[in-house]
Amino acid sequence: MRPDPQPALLSRREAARPIPTERDAPRDPQAPYLAPHLAPYLDAVRQGLLMIDRAGRVVAANAPARRLLDSLTVTLETDTAALPLLRALRDDTAPARRATLRALRRALARRQPVLFEVRRRDHTVQVELHPLAAGGWVVTLEDVSTRKATEARADAMARLDPLTGLPNRLLLRERLAEALERLARSGECCALLLIDLDRFKPVNDTLGHPIGDALLATVADRLRSTVRATDTVARIGGDEFVILQAGIRDAAGTQALARRVVDLIGRTYMVEGHLLTIGASVGVALAPEDGADADRLLKNADLALYRAKLDGRGTYRFFEPEMDARMQARRKLELDMRQALARREFQLHYQPQLQLASGTLIGCEALIRWRHPDRGLVSPLDFIPLAEEIGLIVPIGEWVVRQACRDAMTWPDPMSVAVNVSPAQFKSDRLVETIISALAGSGLPARRLEVEITEGVLLQENDRTLQTLHRLRELGVRVSMDDFGTGYSSLSYLRSFPFDKIKIDRSFVKDLTSKPDGEAIIRAIAGLGKSLGMTTVAEGVETSEQMQRIRLEGCTDVQGYLISKPVPAEDLRQVFAAFPQA
Numbered sequence: 001m002r003p004d005p006q007p008a009l010l011s012r013r014e015a016a017r018p019i020p021t022e023r024d025a026p027r028d029p030q031a032p033y034l035a036p037h038l039a040p041y042l043d044a045v046r047q048g049l050l051m052i053d054r055a056g057r058v059v060a061a062n063a064p065a066r067r068l069l070d071s072l073t074v075t076l077e078t079d080t081a082a083l084p085l086l087r088a089l090r091d092d093t094a095p096a097r098r099a100t101l102r103a104l105r106r107a108l109a110r111r112q113p114v115l116f117e118v119r120r121r122d123h124t125v126q127v128e129l130h131p132l133a134a135g136g137w138v139v140t141l142e143d144v145s146t147r148k149a150t151e152a153r154a155d156a157m158a159r160l161d162p163l164t165g166l167p168n169r170l171l172l173r174e175r176l177a178e179a180l181e182r183l184a185r186s187g188e189c190c191a192l193l194l195i196d197l198d199r200f201k202p203v204n205d206t207l208g209h210p211i212g213d214a215l216l217a218t219v220a221d222r223l224r225s226t227v228r229a230t231d232t233v234a235r236i237g238g239d240e241f242v243i244l245q246a247g248i249r250d251a252a253g254t255q256a257l258a259r260r261v262v263d264l265i266g267r268t269y270m271v272e273g274h275l276l277t278i279g280a281s282v283g284v285a286l287a288p289e290d291g292a293d294a295d296r297l298l299k300n301a302d303l304a305l306y307r308a309k310l311d312g313r314g315t316y317r318f319f320e321p322e323m324d325a326r327m328q329a330r331r332k333l334e335l336d337m338r339q340a341l342a343r344r345e346f347q348l349h350y351q352p353q354l355q356l357a358s359g360t361l362i363g364c365e366a367l368i369r370w371r372h373p374d375r376g377l378v379s380p381l382d383f384i385p386l387a388e389e390i391g392l393i394v395p396i397g398e399w400v401v402r403q404a405c406r407d408a409m410t411w412p413d414p415m416s417v418a419v420n421v422s423p424a425q426f427k428s429d430r431l432v433e434t435i436i437s438a439l440a441g442s443g444l445p446a447r448r449l450e451v452e453i454t455e456g457v458l459l460q461e462n463d464r465t466l467q468t469l470h471r472l473r474e475l476g477v478r479v480s481m482d483d484f485g486t487g488y489s490s491l492s493y494l495r496s497f498p499f500d501k502i503k504i505d506r507s508f509v510k511d512l513t514s515k516p517d518g519e520a521i522i523r524a525i526a527g528l529g530k531s532l533g534m535t536t537v538a539e540g541v542e543t544s545e546q547m548q549r550i551r552l553e554g555c556t557d558v559q560g561y562l563i564s565k566p567v568p569a570e571d572l573r574q575v576f577a578a579f580p581q582a
């Protein structure tokens with residue numbers, strides 16, 4: 001069969017007709033120029049279909065097209081002129097309408113395809129115009145309401161935290177941008193309160209994630225309950241929340257809110273039968289004075305939060321410009337420290353320890369120094385805390401152990417070397433392997449190495465820490481408890497691990513001559529060491545009188561400026577020569 005030469009939607013007779021004018025157009029809405037035998041097929045198509053002839057008139061429409069136009073409250077009459085019809089497909093909002101009409105006009109003039117959406121309340125119809133090579137247009141209409149609703153729902157979900165239902169970081173940023181824009185117009189202020197939960201991690205780690213999740217949901221409820229409807233509470237990280245306080249006149253209201261947050265979060269929780277206590281640290285930045293854009297405000301609130309944590313947590317701090325300067329200095333120190341190892345800027349000084357009974361030197365404590373290219377010799381007090389915080393203490397500590405073992409190999413046997421080991425090194429899992437490799441690499445016998453730990457080490461993950469200490473002891477390495485008497489539970493730690501040595505903190509030695517109880521404390525510690533079979537070293541001995549008293553109280557060893565200040569490895573030979581050999 002030969003193909004029909006006529007356009008599919010028109011009968012031969014109809015196609016041969018001249019293009020109707022508005023005046024002579026038939027007015028039967030149910031009878032467009034659709035070939036009757038094709039109508040059922042085209043009516044069954046899901047999309048609406050309109051044909052516009054060269055003269056710009058709608059010459060064919062299927063049933064879905066009519067239905068869709070109906071839903072948009074646009075009446076399609078047979079032989080309607082297309083342009084007014086398209087104009088009637090206006091969006092509800094003026095800017096969208098203008099944009100659509102502009103796009104339409106341009107497309108019609110240039111005979112280019114064009115696609116736009118028409119929204120009427122809960123209806124959205126997508127309209128697409130395709131120019132035909134022979135003149136005229138095909139218009140398709142499609143109801144995209146469901147798809148649009150699904151997209152809108154997904155869009156909303158992408159802006160919410162699924163656990164708490166609070167806005168997430170994305171939505172917070174949008175709200176913050178809106179608030180900052182309003183602020184520029186209205187002269188009002190807004191505040192950003194960055195909230196970090198204190199002691200949340202142990203809850204998660206010890207009781208499991210379901211309890212942690214339930215706790216976070218309750219925290220979210222408490223925060224929601226304490227803000228106004230115009231404020232935004234968001235969750236932007238595991239245990240990080242933000243309150244965007246909008247439309248404030250001064251900082252007093254923000255201060256009251258920050259105080260309320262700290263108090264509210266610090267109250268006890270009952271979660272699935274567990275009585276829990278956590279806390280909150282809050283950093284506050286005000287706009288516009290602390291920043292007129294979202295990034296700066298968040299950064300400054302973070303600096304204030306850092307300060308709140310440094311000041312003991314469970315409190316709030318407002319941003320102050322000096323915080324930024326301090327943070328910059330800290331960042332510079334961090335950058336320099338990261339390079340210091342590779343540039344060999346660290347060095348070890350050694351401070352000898354004297355055995356009182358024999359009068360001989362029995363070993364030295366290794367104390368790190370940093371020879372900074374601009375700042376000169378930097379005290380460990382100025383960089384070890386930061387190195388611990390950022391984890392750099394692990395590689396630095398490794399270097400200390402290796403270097404100390406190498407140096408101690410040059411000293412007379414049985415002189416030992418003591419190295420300070422930080423809590424972070426215990427956490428890293430590498431400590432035992434590092435020590436084994438440092439001993440093997442240097443040839444130093446394990447009995448000549450001593451590890452000094454403080455209470456901070458024993459405070460963390462007790463079982464694992466004790467396991468590590470026992471492994472070191474099995475190797476033959478000695479373990480001593482540093483700064484004894486300064487912590488909360490020094491005594492109880494003596495029961496948890498059989499230390500070889502107790503180092504009495506130098507504050508007790510300082511008090512020896514000035515406070516009446518000074519002597520009694522040193523006597524008690526020395527007695528304790530003796531009964532437990534541990535040696536006792538008094539630190540910070542600066543005068544002969546102190547040494548005399550310490551000897552009388554029963555301490556076995558001393559360390560301090562009286563014997564020698566910490567000196568570089570190359571100066572040790574001189575120090576050793578001043579004392580009798582063991």
Ligand SMILES: Nc1nc2c(ncn2[C@@H]2O[C@H](COP(=O)(O)O[C@H]3[C@@H](O)[C@H](n4cnc5c(=O)[nH]c(N)nc54)O[C@@H]3COP(=O)(O)O)[C@@H](O)[C@H]2O)c(=O)[nH]1
Pocket residue numbers: 351365366367368379380381384397400420421422482483506539540541542559560561562566
């Ligand atoms: N994790 C690591 N910590 C280390 C390392 N090296 C040092 N440190 C710790 O830094 C703190 C400060 O050390 P430093 O400035 O070296 O001070 C030590 C001595 O110089 C000082 N001392 C010794 N005798 C006296 C004295 O008679 N008077 C006086 N005023 N000070 C004296 O005491 C510090 C030794 O303390 P301790 O470690 O408790 O024995 C300090 O906490 C170091 O531990 C390192 O490599 N890793």
